[in-house]
Amino acid sequence: xxxxxxxxxxxxxxxxxxxxxxxxxxxxxxxxxxxxxxxxxxxxxxxxxxxxxxxxxxxxxxxxxxxxxxxxxxxxxxxxxxxxxxxxxxxxxxxxxxxxxxxxxxxxxxxxxxxxxxxxxxxxxxxxxxxxxxxxxxxxxxxxxxxxxxxxxxxxxxxxxxxxxxxxxxxxxxxxxxxxxxxxxxxxxxxxxxxxxxxxxxxxxxxxxxxxxxxxxxxxxxxxxxxxxxxxxxxxxxxxxxxxxxxxxxxxxxxxxxxxxxxxxxxxxxxxxxxxxxxxxxxxxxx
Amino acid sequence: xxxxxxxxxxxxxxxxxxxxxxxxxxxxxxxxxxxxxxxxxxxxxxxxxxxxxxxxxxxxxxxxxxxxxxxxxxxxxxxxxxxxxxxxxxxxxxxxxxxxxxxxxxxxxxxxxxxxxxxxxxxxxxxxxxxxxxxxxxxxxxxxxxxxxxxxxxxxxxxxxxxxxxxxxxxxxxxxxxxxxxxxxxxxxxxxxxxxxxxxxxxxxxxxxxxxxxxxxxxxxxxxxxxxxxxxxxxxxxxxxxxxxxxxxxxxxxxxxxxxxxxxxxxxxxxxxxxxxxxxxxxxxxxxxxxxxxxxxxxxxxxxxxxxxxxxxxxxxxxxxxxxxxxxxxxxxxx
Numbered sequence: 001x002x003x004x005x006x007x008x009x010x011x012x013x014x015x016x017x018x019x020x021x022x023x024x025x026x027x028x029x030x031x032x033x034x035x036x037x038x039x040x041x042x043x044x045x046x047x048x049x050x051x052x053x054x055x056x057x058x059x060x061x062x063x064x065x066x067x068x069x070x071x072x073x074x075x076x077x078x079x080x081x082x083x084x085x086x087x088x089x090x091x092x093x094x095x096x097x098x099x100x101x102x103x104x105x106x107x108x109x110x111x112x113x114x115x116x117x118x119x120x121x122x123x124x125x126x127x128x129x130x131x132x133x134x135x136x137x138x139x140x141x142x143x144x145x146x147x148x149x150x151x152x153x154x155x156x157x158x159x160x161x162x163x164x165x166x167x168x169x170x171x172x173x174x175x176x177x178x179x180x181x182x183x184x185x186x187x188x189x190x191x192x193x194x195x196x197x198x199x200x201x202x203x204x205x206x207x208x209x210x211x212x213x214x215x216x217x218x219x220x221x222x223x224x225x226x227x228x229x230x231x232x233x234x235x236x237x238x239x240x241x242x243x244x245x246x247x248x249x250x251x252x253x254x255x256x257x258x259x260x261x262x263x264x265x266x267x268x269x270x271x272x273x274x275x276x277x278x279x280x281x282x283x284x285x286x287x
Numbered sequence: 288x289x290x291x292x293x294x295x296x297x298x299x300x301x302x303x304x305x306x307x308x309x310x311x312x313x314x315x316x317x318x319x320x321x322x323x324x325x326x327x328x329x330x331x332x333x334x335x336x337x338x339x340x341x342x343x344x345x346x347x348x349x350x351x352x353x354x355x356x357x358x359x360x361x362x363x364x365x366x367x368x369x370x371x372x373x374x375x376x377x378x379x380x381x382x383x384x385x386x387x388x389x390x391x392x393x394x395x396x397x398x399x400x401x402x403x404x405x406x407x408x409x410x411x412x413x414x415x416x417x418x419x420x421x422x423x424x425x426x427x428x429x430x431x432x433x434x435x436x437x438x439x440x441x442x443x444x445x446x447x448x449x450x451x452x453x454x455x456x457x458x459x460x461x462x463x464x465x466x467x468x469x470x471x472x473x474x475x476x477x478x479x480x481x482x483x484x485x486x487x488x489x490x491x492x493x494x495x496x497x498x499x500x501x502x503x504x505x506x507x508x509x510x511x512x513x514x515x516x517x518x519x520x521x522x523x524x525x526x527x528x529x530x531x532x533x534x535x536x537x538x539x540x541x542x543x544x545x546x547x548x549x550x551x552x553x554x555x556x557x558x559x560x561x562x563x564x565x566x567x568x569x570x571x572x573x574x575x576x577x578x579x580x581x582x583x584x585x586x587x588x589x590x591x592x593x594x595x596x597x598x599x600x601x602x603x604x605x606x607x608x609x610x611x612x613x614x615x616x617x618x619x620x621x622x
Contacts, residue, residue: 011422015525019419026416027433029493033448034436036459040451048451052462094334101331113332120343122547122602124554126575127595130588131346131353160342163335192327221441223557224575228583238443242561252451259444270439271432281505 041257048252063257067244070254076240077262083154083236084219091159091166091215092208098163099170100196104179114171121164125224132157133228149231157225162215169214169280173207174200210280213273220266237262354596358589369589376593387581391594393569394577398553401484401573405491406548412492413499413544414537418529421507431504438497446561449490453477453562478563483571491558495551499544506540507533542613549609550602574598 040048041063043056067073098117102110136148147153181203182195190198201208226238241262244255270277353369354376356362362369382388416434420427437445452459454477461474477486514532523531556575559567565584567576578598582591 011525022415022419023430026412027430030433030437030497032459033445033452033493036452037444037448049457051466052457052459094338097331098335101328105328107325107328110328113336116344117335117339120339122550122606123343123347124575124595124598124602125556126554126578127350127592127599128343128346129579130582130591130595131349132342134353134588135341135346135349156338157342160338163338167335217439217441221443221557223443223560224579227560238441241443241447242564252454252457255447255451259447263440263444266441267436267439270435274432274435274439278501278505278508281502282508 037256037260037263040253041260043253045249045251045253048256049249063251063253064261066251067254067258067261070251071240071243073237073240073258073261076235076237079151079230079234080220080237080262083151083158084216086151086155087158087162087219088212088215090155091162092212094159095163095166095170095211096196096201096208098167099174100200102167102171103174104182104192114167117164117167120160129224129228132225136229148229149234151234154225154229154234154236157229158219158222159215161222162211162218166211166215169211170204170207173204173280177203206276207280209273210276213270213277217266217270350592351596353589354592356589358587358592360586372589376590377597379590380593380597387590390572391577394572394574397484397570397572398574401488401491401571402549402552404488405495405552406545408488408492409496409499409548409552410541410545412496413501413503414534416496416500417503417507418533420504421533434500435497437494438501442494442557443561445494446490446558449486449493450478450562453486479568481570483563483568487559487562487571487573490562491552491555494558495548499548502540502544503537506537510536546606546609550606553602554598 039054039056042059042061043053044058044060044062047053047056047058098113101107102114133148136153140146140148147156177200182190182192182199185195185199186192221238223238226236230236230239241255241258244251244258355371355373356369357372357375358369379385379387380391383392420431420434451457455461455474458477460477461471464470465474475482477483510533514536515528518528518532554575555573556579559571559573559576560579563571563576566580567573574594578591578594581594582588
């Protein structure tokens with residue numbers, strides 16, 4: 001058999017057919033809710049309240065105007081943007097510093113640090129939720145610093161959620177950048193911090209992009225802490241979206257339209273940047 | 288500073304300095320080398336350490352302390368004043384003959400069943416998709432992007448769509464099963480009652496398998512091509528190559544992946560919370576939801592904390608046993 005390994009030429013029919021069937025089924029499973037979301041968001045309320053229709057009989061874009069009236073969606077949107085944006089920026093900056101330290105220096109406690117940070121990722125959120133809630137309430141009572149119910153508290157919480165994975169992935173990325181580069185910069189008179197920003201960060205842009213996407217998605221999609229730590233003024237999309245479903249009538253067409261609107265920014269961003277995430281995982285995580 | 292000596296190169300440069308070859312090095316940074324190398328890493332780590340302490344480690348310790356106290360709503364603003372109760376919260380939680388313990392045990396068992404199927408199916412789908420997309424063909428990039436969509440969609444938007452699909456009267460699932468295929472006598476309830484666990488598993492797999500796919504896809508890129516070429520020359524067909532090369536090569540990733548999927552799925556709060564609302568049906572009463580409810584509906588944080596600590600202990604034991612068993616198995620295979 002002279003044909004190159006794993007090329008289409010070598011694959012027998014049984015494999016090709018299995019592949020077609022498996023991939024078609026999986027694609028159908030994945031896309032079914034997406035189709036329901038899009039098609040239902042274009043139906044009038046009457047048509048989503050009765051029997052489900054595969055093909056919409058009447059099309060309308062009215063739900064896309066109504067969603068902003070039924071609940072203060074724009075306000076939630078702004079809150080989510082502020083919270084997720086700030087959490088992302090802070091988390092990535094902190095992760096860059098930490099990963100640089102771990103990747104470029106040897107110091108006592110290095111292993112303890114990486115293991116501890118990674119293991120916090122594993123613990124149930126519900127375990128932190130109650131004490132954190134109390135800590136925020138008590139900090140507020142004793143210092144007047146409003147963390148409970150404020151965006152600040154949520155930002156602090158969310159940025160620690162993405163921190164472990166970000167640090168882990170950036171260590172892998174920084175390790176793949178030759179040390180000679182920043183050492184050369186330091187010989188030229190740069191301090192270590194300047195070397196980090198002049199040499200290492202520019203070389204690690206794909207990794208930093210991947211980590212930012214991850215951090216933003218984490219903060220944009222979190223529900224548990226958002227449902228406890230926010231009030232009417234700081235409510236984020238994660239909680240606000242349920243506003244359409246708690247009325248007497250559920251405006252399913254508006255629910256679907258709103259879901260689509262809040263998904264588009266993250267899905268588009270993710271799909272544009274997903275190859276960085278795969279590359280980052282290949283470089284760092286899977287070692 | 289003692290840490291510096293662990294790095295041979297740093298120690299060497301220190302020695303050079305002390306023996307007075309410093310003339311050529313006058314233009315090095317003003318901060319003395321030893322402090323720079325010794326203190327800077329800690330300074331760089333400081334923000335991350337402080338935040339981990341504030342958000343994760345201190346709350347965890349407080350949570351453990353809280354679990355020994357009678358912490359009801361009267362003490363929310365002054366939780367230090369809540370009376371100590373010793374192990375009362377724990378003995379109530381594990382008294383499986385009384386209502387609270389019985390409900391906790393039921394919730395735990397439901398979570399085990401749910402986790403088993405959700406993780407198993409997610410992994411299976413992920414492996415299948417990653418292997419089928421390993422080789423280049425037309426449409427591969429597109430399918431890869433499609434498969435990652437559930438991972439990218441915000442949980443609440445995706446799960447609320449599933450909740451709509453599972454509606455009894457106007458949902459897609461009953462429309463297909465009842466109206467189009469005629470499989471059921473009556474439209475079934477999916478979000479309350481016995482079927483709720485199926486709905487939960489389906490949604491969880493839909494949401495979770497792309498992560499498995501992502502990790503496995505990255506791992507497959509690290510398998511050297513020469514392995515396949517050699518196998519092909521030896522006459523191995525594609526199925527044999529998958530069984531003999533691809534699957535064994537994935538073992539190290541699988542070890543981590545299955546553990547991570549297990550922990551995430553077992554602790555999952557978002558999916559049931561958005562799918563069912565605050566009160567989950569009994570058959571889909573996952574442990575996180577159960578603890579959340581016991582804490583915030585009854586405002587009994589002490590009891591909720593005790594349950595969280597028990598959950599944490601369970602997860603730690605499972606993780607330790609799992610790592611022990613899988614690492615031993617792997618060492619045995621390598622030898």
